[in-house]
Amino acid sequence: MGKQDCLFCKIINKEIPAKVVLEDSGMVAFEDVNPQAPVHILIIPKEHIEKISDLSARHLEMVGRLVLAAKEIAKKRGIEESGYRIVMNCNRDAGQAVFHLHLHLLGGRKFSWPPG
Ligand code: AMP
Ligand code: ZN
Numbered sequence: 001m002g003k004q005d006c007l008f009c010k011i012i013n014k015e016i017p018a019k020v021v022l023e024d025s026g027m028v029a030f031e032d033v034n035p036q037a038p039v040h041i042l043i044i045p046k047e048h049i050e051k052i053s054d055l056s057a058r059h060l061e062m063v064g065r066l067v068l069a070a071k072e073i074a075k076k077r078g079i080e081e082s083g084y085r086i087v088m089n090c091n092r093d094a095g096q097a098v099f100h101l102h103l104h105l106l107g108g109r110k111f112s113w114p115p116g
Helices: 007-012 057-076
Strands: 020-023 027-031 039-045 084-087 103-107
Touching: 007 027, 007 039, 020 057, 027 057, 039 057, 057 084, 057 103
Parallel strands: none
Antiparallel strands: 020 027, 027 039, 039 103, 084 103
């Protein structure tokens, strides 16, 4: 799927509404429409990259920014102490459904390990 019909590019371009919680020149964070935990935020780069496998060294700073955004939002949402999980699914076995790189920030309940 190209970026023309990418759901998350449409959210970045405000063509599809989303509950945005944090945004800067390179990333957007918004509420997952089908939350799997009391806190479930998606954090995405503004650049259209399909998946982890497509990352290279030039993306290092951007990936770091996504992780730091997760940390900032976790603090704001009051789950820093209780704990949280960040997840990035890549391809079929991981259940990746939207092919625009995204980091899930999940918290507000206890998670099992190993993951399902
Ligand atoms: P993944 O399985 O890692 O590709 O996750 C895709 C995530 O995107 C799922 O958690 C969906 O609930 C979420 N999602 C799909 N469409 C939207 C949307 N329009 N707004 C917010 N989240 C969405
Ligand atoms: Zn995209």
